[in-house]
Amino acid sequence: MDGPIDLDAELRASNVQGVLDDLDRELVGLRPIKTRIREIAALLLIERLRRRLDLTSAAPTLHMDFTGNPGTGKTTVALRMATILHRLGYIREGHLVSVTRDDLVGQYIGHTAPKTREVVKRAMGGVLFIDEAYYLYKPENERDYGQEAIEILLQVMENQRDDLVVVLAGYTGKMNTFYESNPGMRSRIAHHLDFPDYTAPELLAIAKLMLAAQSYRLSAQAEDALTEYITLRMRLPHFANARSIRNALDRARLRQANRLFDRGGKGLTRDDLMTIEAEDIRASRVFAEGIPDVGDADTRV
Amino acid sequence: MTDQGMRITQGQFSFLPDLTDEQIAAQVRYALGNGWAVNLEYTDDPHPRNTYWEMFGMPLFELRDPAALMAELEQCRKSFPRHYIRVTAFDSTRGWETPRMSFIVNRPQHEPGFRLVRQEVDGRQIRYTIHPYATDKPEGERYP
Numbered sequence: 001m002d003g004p005i006d007l008d009a010e011l012r013a014s015n016v017q018g019v020l021d022d023l024d025r026e027l028v029g030l031r032p033i034k035t036r037i038r039e040i041a042a043l044l045l046i047e048r049l050r051r052r053l054d055l056t057s058a059a060p061t062l063h064m065d066f067t068g069n070p071g072t073g074k075t076t077v078a079l080r081m082a083t084i085l086h087r088l089g090y091i092r093e094g095h096l097v098s099v100t101r102d103d104l105v106g107q108y109i110g111h112t113a114p115k116t117r118e119v120v121k122r123a124m125g126g127v128l129f130i131d132e133a134y135y136l137y138k139p140e141n142e143r144d145y146g147q148e149a150i151e152i153l154l155q156v157m158e159n160q161r162d163d164l165v166v167v168l169a170g171y172t173g174k175m176n177t178f179y180e181s182n183p184g185m186r187s188r189i190a191h192h193l194d195f196p197d198y199t200a201p202e203l204l205a206i207a208k209l210m211l212a213a214q215s216y217r218l219s220a221q222a223e224d225a226l227t228e229y230i231t232l233r234m235r236l237p238h239f240a241n242a243r244s245i246r247n248a249l250d251r252a253r254l255r256q257a258n259r260l261f262d263r264g265g266k267g268l269t270r271d272d273l274m275t276i277e278a279e280d281i282r283a284s285r286v287f288a289e290g291i292p293d294v295g296d297a298d299t300r301v
Numbered sequence: 302m303t304d305q306g307m308r309i310t311q312g313q314f315s316f317l318p319d320l321t322d323e324q325i326a327a328q329v330r331y332a333l334g335n336g337w338a339v340n341l342e343y344t345d346d347p348h349p350r351n352t353y354w355e356m357f358g359m360p361l362f363e364l365r366d367p368a369a370l371m372a373e374l375e376q377c378r379k380s381f382p383r384h385y386i387r388v389t390a391f392d393s394t395r396g397w398e399t400p401r402m403s404f405i406v407n408r409p410q411h412e413p414g415f416r417l418v419r420q421e422v423d424g425r426q427i428r429y430t431i432h433p434y435a436t437d438k439p440e441g442e443r444y445p
Contacts, residue, residue: 093365118359121373125366163368
């Protein structure tokens with residue numbers, strides 16, 4: 001066929017738009033990431049049209065790396081990535097194999113290669129997600145087996161591009177050091193996605209999404225308290241973006257449960273069980289003492 | 302008889318022409334879809350009673366896509382271009398716990414076949430057995 005192609009019809013048929021809309025709805029902020037995914041989607045769609053007209057070109061490389069501060073959504077997006085690429089028809093199965101150093105690197109000579117290959121085989125047809133990828137390379141130990149795993153990965157990323165997509169993730173600084181020592185890795189990755197930190201309004205939106213997913217809601221005062229909490233918390237050390245918010249919400253749930261428990265008696269409504277009040281949030285140490293109630297060892301519920 | 306050799310027929314599809322790689326991948330996809338673990342085995346002893354072949358690498362558990370097995374098969378063919386190679390799909394479901402599929406994916410170029418051996422025993426009885434010509438040579442040198 002040589003006539004003009006109806007791109008809109010093609011777009012509708014591939015349900016790419018649905019994927020992108022889902023992404024917009026379910027992930028807050030992350031503008032640059034969404035833009036990049038949109039670009040990838042466009043590329044794959046055009047690629048498919050080109051193939052139909054017998055315009056040959058090599059399959060695009062889709063290996064990616066996600067860098068960013070803790071809690072900026074790297075793992076969440078990686079989980080989505082498998083679904084997205086599957087729906088776009090780039091990978092065949094659409095499963096995600098999530099591994100860390102432990103799953104790839106062996107404990108003695110000759111143990112690493114089979115272990116890494118095993119993982120690669122499981123990931124074929126899907127996405128191989130390597131979290132904290134910089135741990136693979138340990139410059140302080142020249143006999144570290146991580147290097148071997150890296151070499152096998154490089155080989156696979158080059159030769160079996162059609163069979164799997166490798167996604168590396170890690171904190172920005174450490175990943176840069178990692179790439180400096182492994183230039184081959186850097187050049188085989190086409191898409192470097194940097195996850196920006198969230199702004200306070202974005203974090204509030206994320207908090208609401210998280211609560212809604214667990215059938216909780218904030219009272220009006222609680223929302224004000226949480227806004228205040230987020231502003232304060234962002235200035236404190238060890239701030240981990242959405243992860244800090246999730247922890248704060250978990251603690252708020254704990255306090256809410258305790259509050260209801262202490263109140264005792266009857267007359268507990270469905271509303272009571274669902275609502276988080278301002279006092280549940282204001283009890284945090286962030287307000288009283290200006291120190292993060294880091295960790296789950298916080299006993300001041 | 303002219304020397305056409307003797308094409309051995311073991312496992313599934315062995316009366317059909319050799320499967321193409323796409324057809325092999327499709328069969329493997331079917332096995333994986335059923336939750337069976339696939340693996341590769343090879344041998345150069347064509348005797349039908351030779352049940353236990355050598356395993357090539359480990360069984361491939363938790364696969365989702367035939368690509369991994371096809372890569373493995375390519376390796377195996379490189380190492381053993383003139384051996385018999387078969388794919389076996391193992392079903393670990395309780396009550397089955399057995400191979401559910403098994404088919405040959407690689408065979409020697411020329412299969413010389415079998416000799417009929419007659420052994421004279423008590424009285425005028427004769428016992429018949431078959432003997433593969435290939436096994437007259439040591440392992441690894443059987444198929445030129």
